[in-house]
Amino acid sequence: MSCKTLEELEVEEVKGFIDLGFEFNKEDLSPRMLSVVPGLQRFGSWEVDHDEERNGTVQDRDHEKIEEAEEEERGVMRPYLSEAWIEDRPESGFANIRLPRVSAAGDMKKLIRYVATSSFCDLQLDYYNDSCPRAEEIIKEQVTNLYHKHGNTAVSWIRNLFHDCIVKSCDASLLLETKYGILSEQSSDRSFGMRNFKYIVTIKEALESECPLTVSCADIVALSARDGVALLGGLQIAMKTGRKDSKESHAAEMEEFIPNPNDTMSSVLSRFQSVGIDTEGAVALLGAHSVGRTHCKNLVDRLYPTVDPSLDPGHAEYLKRRCPSPDPDPAAVEYSRNDLKTPMVLDNMYYKNLLSNKGLLSVDQQLASDPETSPFVEKMASDNGYFLEQFSRAMVVLSENNPITGDEGEIRRDCRYVNRD
Numbered sequence: 001m002s003c004k005t006l007e008e009l010e011v012e013e014v015k016g017f018i019d020l021g022f023e024f025n026k027e028d029l030s031p032r033m034l035s036v037v038p039g040l041q042r043f044g045s046w047e048v049d050h051d052e053e054r055n056g057t058v059q060d061r062d063h064e065k066i067e068e069a070e071e072e073e074r075g076v077m078r079p080y081l082s083e084a085w086i087e088d089r090p091e092s093g094f095a096n097i098r099l100p101r102v103s104a105a106g107d108m109k110k111l112i113r114y115v116a117t118s119s120f121c122d123l124q125l126d127y128y129n130d131s132c133p134r135a136e137e138i139i140k141e142q143v144t145n146l147y148h149k150h151g152n153t154a155v156s157w158i159r160n161l162f163h164d165c166i167v168k169s170c171d172a173s174l175l176l177e178t179k180y181g182i183l184s185e186q187s188s189d190r191s192f193g194m195r196n197f198k199y200i201v202t203i204k205e206a207l208e209s210e211c212p213l214t215v216s217c218a219d220i221v222a223l224s225a226r227d228g229v230a231l232l233g234g235l236q237i238a239m240k241t242g243r244k245d246s247k248e249s250h251a252a253e254m255e256e257f258i259p260n261p262n263d264t265m266s267s268v269l270s271r272f273q274s275v276g277i278d279t280e281g282a283v284a285l286l287g288a289h290s291v292g293r294t295h296c297k298n299l300v301d302r303l304y305p306t307v308d309p310s311l312d313p314g315h316a317e318y319l320k321r322r323c324p325s326p327d328p329d330p331a332a333v334e335y336s337r338n339d340l341k342t343p344m345v346l347d348n349m350y351y352k353n354l355l356s357n358k359g360l361l362s363v364d365q366q367l368a369s370d371p372e373t374s375p376f377v378e379k380m381a382s383d384n385g386y387f388l389e390q391f392s393r394a395m396v397v398l399s400e401n402n403p404i405t406g407d408e409g410e411i412r413r414d415c416r417y418v419n420r421d
């Protein structure tokens with residue numbers, strides 16, 4: 001299914017109003033109405049179809065203005081949209097959507113636009129079926145080849161999804177480099193330790209040679225994470241596609257959107273909640289820290305000058321050997337693996353480590369002590385299958401956070417730069 005253009009959606013919007021009993025006349029369109037319902041500007045292209053219906057139903061302009069003012073004062077008294085759909089089209093997919101009562105014409109317009117775009121331009125499974133049938137296969141091939149050459153690429157793809165999607169939108173803004181007036185999100189302190197971006201170029205090149213300008217970088221972020229999870233021992237996740245790429249970076253908002261490892265559990269949970277991820281999902285997603293590494297820069301606060309009492313003393317000794325200085329050189333590659341026993345497997349060892357006080361970051365260890373999260377930690381520690389299921393479920397929610405779809409955004413030619421033509 002292809003998405004409608006904005007113009008088409010605007011005309012649909014007008015037709016929707018007419019279906020609901022609204023009546024318009026070209027001569028009576030005020031500038032205010034045109035700004036609220038821009039599809040009316042293309043009035044001439046569809047008025048022929050509705051000539052008959054409209055005959056003799058022209059409203060007096062002054063009367064309309066008075067009505068509008070009254071409506072704004074007392075709340076819109078027109079038909080309640082969701083009710084209209086339920087009564088007239090019981091088979092419609094809209095039937096289950098309940099819209100809040102709106103108080104002004106502008107709010108009504110926003111709601112209609114929201115419903116229109118979310119229904120016509122949603123992500124979907126196999127979005128590239130017609131336009132690039134081998135897209136998902138190519139990504140999987142590339143991710144697999146890269147994994148066999150550099151195992152930690154699979155780890156990077158999982159972290160990429162979190163950092164891209166939690167900051168406003170799954171829109172590949174993370175991949176933009178500092179150039180052409182853009183400040184890269186990769187330069188933020190929150191992106192410290194992120195790696196392997198150069199191999200995204202490899203994946204994109206393979207796609208561009210098969211289907212130029214067709215597969216978005218945002219979908220590469222999502223699908224590479226999904227394939228990375230499977231390679232590291234996680235489940236095969238069905239993921240929708242159809243994301244577009246942003247034309248801007250959100251570097252200035254990184255600290256606001258990505259939690260700090262020392263944040264309180266309640267603020268971390270509310271961050272996840274704001275993108276639709278519940279507590280169980282948040283606990284599962286942090287299980288991504290079952291793979292990969294943490295640099296000393298992120299560990300020393302728990303080791304020096306005194307060891308954090310919530311850290312197992314034996315593990316603290318090990319970490320001090322890995323990070324001998326309280327003031328590590330950020331450029332030095334000094335780190336500890338997140339999980340010493342199964343460092344390259346996405347499994348529930350992470351939760352077992354937390355229950356033994358061997359969590360690396362403060363946010364990890366808090367999962368085991370906070371009463372809201374600890375029951376899930378215990379359950380995940382004792383049941384790897386349950387952890388993997390919850391992890392997959394939450395990855396899907398994360399991957400669908402506020403995507404750009406339809407004719408907004410673009411398909412970048414090179415994931416590192418906004419298109420320049």
Ligand code: HEM
Nearest residue numbers: 155158159162193259260261268285288292293294295298
């Ligand atoms: C409260 C939320 C989170 C915080 C504060 C956080 C913070 C961090 C930090 C500080 C590191 C170590 C960076 C380094 O020193 O190199 C890290 C690594 C990592 N994070 Fe998170 N993270 C969070 C959630 C997540 C989520 C939800 C995922 C994925 C679903 C994720 C995936 C990863 C991965 C895979 C690594 C290892 C990267 C590598 O080895 O290259 N993180 N995270």
